[in-house]
Amino acid sequence: xxxxxRLKNVxxxxxxxxxxxxxxxxxLKALVAAGEITITQKxxxxxxxxxxxxPLKVGPMNPDLLPLSKGRxxxxxxxxxxxxxxxxxxxxxxxSTDYFNVFLYLKNNYLHLFFTVDLFSGxxxxxxxxxxxxxxxxxxxxxxxxxxxxxxxxxxxxxxxxLETLIGVNEYSQWINEGKDIYLSIQxxxxxxxxxxxxxxxxxxxxxxADKRLAQMFGNSNWINWINELKSKPMPLNPHSLEKxxxxxxxxxxxxxxxxxxxxxxxxxxxKLVFLSVHDExxxxxxxxxxAEEIFNSVLSKHFKYYKLNSKGETPIxxxxxxxxxxxxALQVQEITKEAAPQREPTIDRFYSEAIKAFNKTLSKDKTxxxxxxAKDLKSTLLDAGITPTEFVQYxxxxx
Numbered sequence: 001x002x003x004x005x006r007l008k009n010v011x012x013x014x015x016x017x018x019x020x021x022x023x024x025x026x027x028l029k030a031l032v033a034a035g036e037i038t039i040t041q042k043x044x045x046x047x048x049x050x051x052x053x054x055p056l057k058v059g060p061m062n063p064d065l066l067p068l069s070k071g072r073x074x075x076x077x078x079x080x081x082x083x084x085x086x087x088x089x090x091x092x093x094x095x096s097t098d099y100f101n102v103f104l105y106l107k108n109n110y111l112h113l114f115f116t117v118d119l120f121s122g123x124x125x126x127x128x129x130x131x132x133x134x135x136x137x138x139x140x141x142x143x144x145x146x147x148x149x150x151x152x153x154x155x156x157x158x159x160x161x162x163l164e165t166l167i168g169v170n171e172y173s174q175w176i177n178e179g180k181d182i183y184l185s186i187q188x189x190x191x192x193x194x195x196x197x198x199x200x201x202x203x204x205x206x207x208x209x210a211d212k213r214l215a216q217m218f219g220n221s222n223w224i225n226w227i228n229e230l231k232s233k234p235m236p237l238n239p240h241s242l243e244k245x246x247x248x249x250x251x252x253x254x255x256x257x258x259x260x261x262x263x264x265x266x267x268x269x270x271x272k273l274v275f276l277s278v279h280d281e282x283x284x285x286x287x288x289x290x291x292a293e294e295i296f297n298s299v300l301s302k303h304f305k306y307y308k309l310n311s312k313g314e315t316p317i318x319x320x321x322x323x324x325x326x327x328x329x330a331l332q333v334q335e336i337t338k339e340a341a342p343q344r345e346p347t348i349d350r351f352y353s354e355a356i357k358a359f360n361k362t363l364s365k366d367k368t369x370x371x372x373x374x375a376k377d378l379k380s381t382l383l384d385a386g387i388t389p390t391e392f393v394q395y396x397x398x399x400x
Contacts, residue, residue, distance in 0.1 A: 015040050015052035017390070025065075045368055045397050063110045069125075071116035077266055078124065082115040084274050085126060087142050094138030103127040119239060120379070121254035128276045128283065137313075139283060141274055147289040147313040149296050150281035155206065156182040157304055158253050158260075163223050170223040177305040190217045200357070206253065207378070208358035209246040244373050260303055267295040286313050348387055348395050351378075355396065371396040 015038070031037045036059075040052045074082065086107055090096055103114050116125045128139065139146050151157065160176030175185040187198035205214060205224070210231040218224040230248050235241040238251040257280055264282065268275045273292055276283040284292040293311055300307050355374045359367060375382060375389035382392055 015054040017050050017052050045393065063106055063113065066110075066113055068112065069116040071118055071125075072122060074115075074117060077262060077269065078115075078117055080269055081124065081265060081275075081277060082111060084141075084276060085111055085114060085128070087274060088128065088276065089140045089143060090138050091140060095132070095135040096138070097132065097135075100127050100131055100135075118379075121251055122258040123254055123279060124277050126277070129278045136278070136283065139276070141276070141283070141285050145286045145313070146276075146283050147286040147311060148278075148281055148283045149289065149293055150278070150310050150312075151300065152308040152310055153182060154257060154280040155253055156202065157307055158256050159206070159249075161303060162252060162256060163226065167222055167226050171221055172223040179306040189219070189221075200354075203354070204358060207246075207250055240376065244376070260299065263299045263302075264296050267299060268292060271295060289313065348392060351382065351387070351392060352396050368393065368397055 028037070028039065032039060036055065036057055038054050038056060040054075042050055042052055044050050085103075088107070089104065090100075107114060114127050117123070118125060128136070131139070136148065137146070157176060160173040160182075163170050164173040164177075171189075172182075175182055181195075183195045183198040183202060186192070186202055187195055190198065190201060192198045192201060201214075201217075204211075205227060210228040212228070215221075215224050215228055227249060230252075231246045234245060235248040235251070237255075238248050240247045240251065261277070261280060265275070265277065268282065268284070271291060273284055273288050273295075275292065282292065282296070289311060293309065296309055300309060355371055356367075358374065359370045371393050372389075375392045379389050382389055
């Protein structure tokens with residue numbers, strides 16, 4: 001309960017659902033009798049009975065009872081990456097979150113709780129990858145200031161590489177290889193009002209269902225027709241393909257990203273550079289940033305004719321939004337500074353708005369079923385934002 005809710009900015013008094021397999025060793029009747037918890041029963045969106053639990057007293061947390069996230073088995077490379085998390089700390093007084101503070105407190109003895117290689121595409125998820133972007137400059141490695149390296153518009157770059165490899169000459173890959181602003185190119189081609197609308201249309205191309213209207217919008221270009229075809233048939237390597245064929249392109253993009261980034265990660269390990277991963281970004285010690293950039297460039301230059309690698313060593317934001325009191329006996333929750341905390345509701349609303357835009361472009365009439373599929377496809381993205389797929393579907397079902 002604490003793991004997936006209190007640390008993700010949910011009201012501590014709000015009842016939450018806990019899967020039965022996590023309650024096998026818990027005497028619920030004894031906890032109710034002792035005034036430790038309350039239990040309420042509600043109907044799920046599918047009409048099933050579900051039980052919700054709320055704590056009545058603040059008390060210690062036993063990390064041994066926390067469930068592991070489902071993910072792929074680690075190999076030698078990812079084992080090494082996981083070990084680097086032990087070397088993470090924050091600058092004194094730096095902005096942080098409850099979840100990250102708990103990670104810092106437990107990492108030496110419970111590191112396995114904080115590192116997952118997802119089952120969908122092999123992306124790596126850690127407290128660092130889910131840390132708010134404005135707070136990442138506060139991260140220290142071995143007590144040293146850090147810098148970050150990330151690829152500009154990685155998803156558009158990957159699509160250009162994939163299209164050129166699989167269908168040959170096409171205008172989209174030409175835009176990419178010429179270093180053009182891909183969103184401006186899409187705006188011009190589809191005759192859209194502005195760059196922002198082109199960017200939204202691009203992500204519809206990536207994540208929505210196959211759509212003949214998109215093909216017409218882009219003049220039935222070979223690349224958009226190929227994308228529609230890809231989303232219309234099973235892809236055996238995609239674990240979601242049988243139920244959600246429209247996720248084929250998302251899987252292909254993320255899997256390709258992981259393959260390229262594994263080359264970067266291995267190069268950094270071979271050079272004995274400690275790093276932290278945030279998907280297409282790496283965080284390294286500032287004094288080792290130049291060497292890391294050389295390694296990153298050497299990998300990217302093999303895969304892309306044009307790319308841009310950003311190097312950042314930003315001034316950290318010193319603003320504490322949440323805090324955890326660490327003791328040697330137990331982990332106790334303090335009051336959260338509400339006014340400075342990240343606003344979760346607008347984040348859910350933003351995801352919901354994007355999902356509804358995709359839903360309105362389909363022939364589906366079952367909004368709930370669509371939202372469930374959409375949430376499963378973007379599970380990793382939602383969790384990085386502190387939102388579970390169930391919470392997202394419930395929010396969308398209750399929205400007008």
